[in-house]
Amino acid sequence: MSERIYPTIVVPGIGQSRTDMVDADGNRICRAWPLDIDTKAIAKKLLPKALAMMVTRLDCGLSASLYDALGEALEPLKCGSDARPVNRLLVHTFENPLSGCTDDQKHFIGRMIPYRFFTDIIGEDNLYYFAFNPFGCAEDTVKALRDFVVYVRERTGSEKVNLISISLGGTIAVRYMNDYAHFGDINRLVGIVSAFDGSTTISTILENSLPMEKFSDLLSELFGRDTGKKVSAVISKIPKKLAVKYKDTVFAALRDHLLLRNTMMWGAVPAKDYMRIRNRLLMKECLSAIREDADRSFAVRNDFAGLVKKCEENGTRIFSLCGYSLPMLVSGTDDNSDGIVHVDSCAMGPVSCPVGKRLAKGERLSDDGQIDASKSAVADTVWFFKNMGHEQCAKEEKLLTLAARLISDESITDVYSSEEFPQFSVCK
Numbered sequence: 001m002s003e004r005i006y007p008t009i010v011v012p013g014i015g016q017s018r019t020d021m022v023d024a025d026g027n028r029i030c031r032a033w034p035l036d037i038d039t040k041a042i043a044k045k046l047l048p049k050a051l052a053m054m055v056t057r058l059d060c061g062l063s064a065s066l067y068d069a070l071g072e073a074l075e076p077l078k079c080g081s082d083a084r085p086v087n088r089l090l091v092h093t094f095e096n097p098l099s100g101c102t103d104d105q106k107h108f109i110g111r112m113i114p115y116r117f118f119t120d121i122i123g124e125d126n127l128y129y130f131a132f133n134p135f136g137c138a139e140d141t142v143k144a145l146r147d148f149v150v151y152v153r154e155r156t157g158s159e160k161v162n163l164i165s166i167s168l169g170g171t172i173a174v175r176y177m178n179d180y181a182h183f184g185d186i187n188r189l190v191g192i193v194s195a196f197d198g199s200t201t202i203s204t205i206l207e208n209s210l211p212m213e214k215f216s217d218l219l220s221e222l223f224g225r226d227t228g229k230k231v232s233a234v235i236s237k238i239p240k241k242l243a244v245k246y247k248d249t250v251f252a253a254l255r256d257h258l259l260l261r262n263t264m265m266w267g268a269v270p271a272k273d274y275m276r277i278r279n280r281l282l283m284k285e286c287l288s289a290i291r292e293d294a295d296r297s298f299a300v301r302n303d304f305a306g307l308v309k310k311c312e313e314n315g316t317r318i319f320s321l322c323g324y325s326l327p328m329l330v331s332g333t334d335d336n337s338d339g340i341v342h343v344d345s346c347a348m349g350p351v352s353c354p355v356g357k358r359l360a361k362g363e364r365l366s367d368d369g370q371i372d373a374s375k376s377a378v379a380d381t382v383w384f385f386k387n388m389g390h391e392q393c394a395k396e397e398k399l400l401t402l403a404a405r406l407i408s409d410e411s412i413t414d415v416y417s418s419e420e421f422p423q424f425s426v427c428k
Contacts, residue, residue: 006187007156008099008118008407011146013167016112017131018092020071021076032076032089033135057239062297063249079184079261080288083137093131096149099124113166114392117385118401122410128152138263139293142175153185160187160315162407167341167390170194171267178300178307181314189311190406191320193338193393197345198268198300200331206259206269206277208251208333212240215247218330243397245348256350259288270345271301287292304348304377317413319406320380322346323388323427325370336370340390347384349376366424373415373423380414388427396427 019033030036042107044070052060079274080086094105101109109115109129116143116351119127130148132141152161163186165173177189204210216232235243259265260281269277278298300307311318323338323346335342336352343352351371353359362372368386376382388396402421405412415423 004407004410005122005126006153006160006162007126007128007158008162009124009130009145009152010113010115010170011130011132011163011165011172012112013169015133016166017133018108018131020090020092022088022090024088026090028090032087034285035073037073042073045069054238057242059242059245063245064251065247067253070250072139073256074253074257076134076261077258079136081261082284083261083263083293083389084140085133085136085348089133089136091133092383093129094129097125098127099130101126105347111261111290113401114394117404118164118407121404126156132172133400135258135262136264137293138172138175138267138297141172141264142179144178145172145176148183149180162187162406163189164192164403165194166192167188168195168268169330170196170300170346170395171198173265174179174300174304174307175267177192177311177316177318181311181316184316186311186314186316188406189316189318189345191318192399192403193323193390195341195342195345196269196304196348198270199341199345200270200273200328200335201335201340202259202268202404203270203273203277204330204332205251205254207273208248208255210247210251210330211332212244212247214332216305216329220249223328229258236292247347254276255281263290263293266290267270267301269294269298270342271298274298274301277385297373298299298426308348309378317381318348318378319383320346320348320376320378321383321385321393321403323385323390324352325386326389327366338388338390338393343384347373347376347382348378351375360383364423371424382423383415383421384424386424386426390393392427396423 015034021029021032023029046065049062049065050059065316076087078086080323093099098115115127130145149161163173172191175195219231308318322343326337326339328335328337328342330341334354336355337343344350351373353370357363359367359372363374365372371384372381373379385396385399393399398413411419
């Protein structure tokens with residue numbers, strides 16, 4: 001094992017940072033993210049019109065009230081025409097390595113990632129956590145990550161650092177490498193179920209293409225399983241035309257109040273979908289700044305081979321650990337995935353066929369024929385874990401052991417380096 005240990009920065013997923021809305025003096029007003037929506041209060045507001053709808057079997061203004069209620073609930077995360085939050089937001093950041101964090105901070109980070117797999121090898125002094133607001137300006141977030149990389153290097157005296165990107169952290173990491181690879185101070189980027197090319201879930205929401213039968217799954221993801229079940233029970237009792245109208249209303253509210261002016265989320269629209277959706281939703285002059293920033297993120301995702309080459313020329317190796325063989329939980333597509341991120345995104349290439357089918361041919365096929373690793377931009381440094389769900393990765397010992405080795409043992413250079421870590425594995 002290599003004796004050289006570089007500090008490692010975790011760039012976490014969409015739900016793994018906390019953000020508060022604060023007043024001018026920095027006093028907390030409410031939690032902005034993760035969402036803390038008072039569903040009971042919303043239901044109370046909607047109740048009169050909902051009862052009228054149930055009696056008359058007509059809308060009775062319920063859809064308009066639902067749109068307004070969701071807009072009010074999402075207000076803390078609202079962005080302006082420059083993609084920046086219109087409210088004062090305070091992200092709970094972590095300036096110290098894990099060894100310098102408080103017990104509460106360690107507890108929070110431990111709930112987000114199983115950090116002991118890493119710290120048992122590199123030590124708590126060498127693990128840092130980059131918290132960020134996932135709803136805002138991608139350019140600002142990438143610059144903040146740049147500042148954090150410089151800070152960690154100066155604090156530790158290390159010439160380079162490693163990055164571990166998790167889920168949405170992958171979209172930030174690839175934009176970061178495109179903008180800052182030339183500094184040559186990233187040793188390795190290790191993606192764990194990373195949405196390097198976003199997630200088709202974002203495309204589905206922006207285009208309102210989710211099948212009606214999956215609507216409760218979306219509500220469960222956003223507002224909790226109990227709310228999803230209750231709404232599904234109500235929907236089953238109303239005319240189908242109205243059910244579709246209310247689904248459309250929820251998607252319109254998410255698009256208009258949460259996603260449209262948010263280049264972090266535009267950076268998570270897969271390259272294959274981006275231009276179609278962009279040309280439909282981002283062509284107004286008032287959205288020109290958002291369009292320009294989103295275009296920059298798209299250009300990176302649209303040329304992973306070029307990004308990998310740029311990184312390697314500047315001394316950075318990219319590795320990716322992917323889950324596959326599960327359908328997307330919330331999507332209007334049949335993408336092969338870990339339930340949240342489609343495997344083509346995580347693998348930086350069109351490597352898969354739909355779940356349950358087989359590729360007709362391929363240069364480096366998995367035993368089940370669902371994956372052709374040769375189509376990945378990182379074909380020799382990507383590992384696939386069959387049946388592994390997105391959140392299951394936090395409990396998958398083989399994956400976590402491999403990730404820890406990749407940031408600590410430079411003798412692991414590719415999928416051929418160790419029989420302990422074959423390119424294709426099957427999870428229970």
